[in-house]
Amino acid sequence: MKTYLPPKFVVERDDSRCIRCEVCVNQCTFDVNSYDIEDDEIKSREENCVGCHRCVVFCPTEALTVRRNPLDYRENYNWRPEVIEDIIKQSETGGVLLTGMGNDKSYRIYWDHLVLNASQVTNPSIDPLREPMELTTYLGQKPDRVEFSSVGLKTELAPQVKLEVPVMFSAMSYGAVSLNVQESLARAATEMGTLWNTGEGGLHPKLYKYGDNTTVQVASGRFGVHPEYLDVARIVEIKIGQGAKPGIGGHLPGEKVSAEVAMTRMIPRGTDALSPAPQHDIYSIEDLSQLVYALKEATNYTKPVAVKIAAVHNSAAIASGMVRAGADIIVLDGLRGATGAAPKIIRDNVGIPIELALASVDDRLRQEGIRNQASVVIAGGIRNSGDVAKAIALGADAVYIATAALVALGCTVCQQCHTGKCAWGICTTDLWLTKRVNPDIGARRLSNLLRGWSLELKDILGGMGINALESLRGNRLHLRGVGLTDTELEILGVRMAGS
Ligand code: SF4
Ligand code: SF4
Numbered sequence: 397m398k399t400y401l402p403p404k405f406v407v408e409r410d411d412s413r414c415i416r417c418e419v420c421v422n423q424c425t426f427d428v429n430s431y432d433i434e435d436d437e438i439k440s441r442e443e444n445c446v447g448c449h450r451c452v453v454f455c456p457t458e459a460l461t462v463r464r465n466p467l468d469y470r471e472n473y474n475w476r477p478e479v480i481e482d483i484i485k486q487s488e489t490g491g492v493l494l495t496g497m498g499n500d501k502s503y504r505i506y507w508d509h510l511v512l513n514a515s516q517v518t519n520p521s522i523d524p525l526r527e528p529m530e531l532t533t534y535l536g537q538k539p540d541r542v543e544f545s546s547v548g549l550k551t552e553l554a555p556q557v558k559l560e561v562p563v564m565f566s567a568m569s570y571g572a573v574s575l576n577v578q579e580s581l582a583r584a585a586t587e588m589g590t591l592w593n594t595g596e597g598g599l600h601p602k603l604y605k606y607g608d609n610t611t612v613q614v615a616s617g618r619f620g621v622h623p624e625y626l627d628v629a630r631i632v633e634i635k636i637g638q639g640a641k642p643g644i645g646g647h648l649p650g651e652k653v654s655a656e657v658a659m660t661r662m663i664p665r666g667t668d669a670l671s672p673a674p675q676h677d678i679y680s681i682e683d684l685s686q687l688v689y690a691l692k693e694a695t696n697y698t699k700p701v702a703v704k705i706a707a708v709h710n711s712a713a714i715a716s717g718m719v720r721a722g723a724d725i726i727v728l729d730g731l732r733g734a735t736g737a738a739p740k741i742i743r744d745n746v747g748i749p750i751e752l753a754l755a756s757v758d759d760r761l762r763q764e765g766i767r768n769q770a771s772v773v774i775a776g777g778i779r780n781s782g783d784v785a786k787a788i789a790l791g792a793d794a795v796y797i798a799t800a801a802l803v804a805l806g807c808t809v810c811q812q813c814h815t816g817k818c819a820w821g822i823c824t825t826d827l828w829l830t831k832r833v834n835p836d837i838g839a840r841r842l843s844n845l846l847r848g849w850s851l852e853l854k855d856i857l858g859g860m861g862i863n864a865l866e867s868l869r870g871n872r873l874h875l876r877g878v879g880l881t882d883t884e885l886e887i888l889g890v891r892m893a894g895s
Contacts, residue, residue, distance in 0.1 A: 400484045403442035406465050407451075413459035414438060420451035420460060425817040425829065448810040450819035482740070493741065496813025496823065498640055498734035498777060498799060501744050505732075506751035506884075507783045510790075511893060513874040515861035522863050524854035530864035531853055533559040533794050535631070535771040536700040537724045554724060555699050557630055559794060560589025561850045562865060563784060565842075566729075566775050566796035567613055567635065567704075569595030571648045571657040571669065572736035572813070573802075574830035575602065577822050580805060580838025582606035587839065588846045591630060593796070594620075596646065596671060598660040604628050611702070614691065616645060617671035619661040623694065631725065632691050633702040634684075636675065639733020639776040642706035642747045646671035647737065652816050652825045685721035692722070700724035700771075707731065707753030707776065708746075712760035719761060719770045726770050727796070728753050732777025734799045736823055737814035750776040751790065755888045758791025758870060767870075781852035790888070791870040804845045805838050 407428060416438060420429045426444045429451060431437075445462060452460045469477050482493055515521040522529070537554035544550055565581045572595065579602070581592040586609045593611040594603075598620015603610070607628035614621050615635040626632055637643065648657075648669035658665035678684050688701050702725035703718045705711065715726050730750025735743070754774050761767040774787055775796035787795050799809065806820040813823035821832025857863065860874060868874060876893035877885045885892060 397488055399443070399488060401443070401481055401488075402467055403445065403465050405442060405445040405447045405462050407440040407442050407445055408461040408463070409438060409440070410459045410461075411437075413457040415457055415459075417456060419454050419456060423450045423454050423819060425450075425819040426812075446810045446812045447808070448812065448819045449808050492739045494737050494814045495740040495743060495811050496735065496737055496815075497809055497811045498732045499744050499747075500811070503731060503749060505777070506749055506880075506888065507779075507786050509878050509880050509884075510751075510786050510875050510888070510890065511878055512782070512785055512789070512856060512860070513876070514859040519861045521861050522858040524851075524858040527858070527863060529854040529857055530866070531561050531850055533562040533865060535559065535725055535773070535793060537770060538768040540768050555697070557591070557700060558589070559591070561846055561853075562788060562792075562794040563778075563846060563849060564590050564611070564773070564794060564796050565592040565801050566798035567593040567595035567611075567633070568736075568798055568802075569597030569613075569619075569648075570600055570660050571597045571652055571825060573823055574821060574825060574833060575600055575656065576830050576833040576835050576838065577802075577805060578603060579835040580833060580842055581801065582609065583835060583839035584842030584846065585609040587843045588850075590846065593633065594629075596635060597648075597657070597669075598662065599625050599628070600656065600660045613704075614687075615671055616673070616675045617669065619663065619669060619671070622662070626691065626695050629699065631700050631702055632695060633704055633725075633727065634675075634687060634691070634723075635704045636678070636684075637704065637706035637708075637729065638735060639706045639729030639731060639747055639750070640735035641738040641742050642708050643673060644738065644742050645673040649816070654825045654827075657825055681717040681721050684718065684723075688722040702727050702773070704729060706733070706746075707748050707750055709748065711748070711753045712756040715757040715772075716760055716764055716766070719766050723770055725773055726757065727773045727775065728757060729796075730754075730774065730776030733775055734802075735813075750774050751787075752884075752887055754787065754790050754792055755890075759889060762870075781849040781856065784849060785853060785856045785868065786875060788865060788868050789871055789874045790890075791872075793869065800845070801842055804841045805833055 428444045432439050534556045536556040539551050542551040585592040591611050596613045596615035610629050611631040611633050612629040613633045613635050650666045650668045691701050703723040704727035707728050707730040731747040771793040773794045774792045778795045778797050818824045821829045872889050875890045877890045878893045
């Protein structure tokens, strides 16, 4: 059937610069570029271009430019180009529209309407180059007060996990991303004193040595879950929901289930890996509690158990139940949370912004006097150290990043992860493509990112005149709102700038 979709991107090649090296031909995984031997010319099928910019970056003579196709439909606020194109696609395929990465719609990004405080005159700032600054964070249940005996601490502490930087790598399963990506994450987490997360695809034997810096997931499909997997980890995370697709299960197509992926997930090679939407043994807080304690029992009460949910309308009430069910860490994944594959209609229309979920969960747990019983970790669209600082001030103990980590590895957020053809070799299990991420280089890029953010966080803290992240945690007096309504300010628990 002839498609009615016009090309989204225009590929421009400066012929005076092009040396016909065919790098762009070989780098493109979407069959855009080809060499025409008769015309001695590189030609482009622009209708295939997804705007991933792999060819532009690797062209040795900078002969290429990829830009948006200026061709536009008649202006119409209701029937925007994206709406028209989605209808065309469905009229040609008759299926659910799939996409990758996170929600790209214009919902308000509250981080951009929150500003941080700084010291002036009365409370001097601190120079982080000369004074020690503390970013250390402990995750896990904390006692409300501690008692000492003559020999030391009398209060028995629940298992804690120490992070040198309050940023962890979020769940990305083997199969959704390549083993080289996971190795890059694991090595960077180990170097920077933080954690990476297996996602729901099990743990490849090659990565067991990074266990001390690993969070393992137990999701509805129970892929790759066995006693050794739980034993080796630092944190065990029960995944109930995901910000990119609240209420929806996972689907790794059989083509991505290679021999290694199948072995790690403990499923037959080439079969679709389907994670049911619900955990079939959890229909109540009591059921959740049973799984939390089963996992604590299985790991001899030596590690915190986290529970991850998507941020939805009643997150505060759910979080309260999760804490009472025994979760040591609450993970909230917001509207902007990314994924390897999700129905576009769900990704773009379901869930709530993480900033509002975090503020309401932190408030609720404080009101109920149970805030210390669990750490709160948030995920979903954290872009830089400014977002991290604001999240900590709003009440988070730490944050997860995923898209930012993949961008550090080369991802250009082209949203084609579900195709398995990622030109950057990230969201694929194709053995030829996965070589595009070298774990040595990947780990270095990720460590650099976290190092840069750590330095910036210290600058932010120093500017506020505080020398420990702990003093910022949940201290919303350090935040002010700009351009927000009274209701938004009230939910965020933040005062208007100028007041
Ligand atoms: S990579 Fe650049 S120089 Fe090489 S064939 Fe493509 S456009 Fe020409
Ligand atoms: S991981 Fe790859 S396919 Fe997915 S958005 Fe990034 S560059 Fe595109």
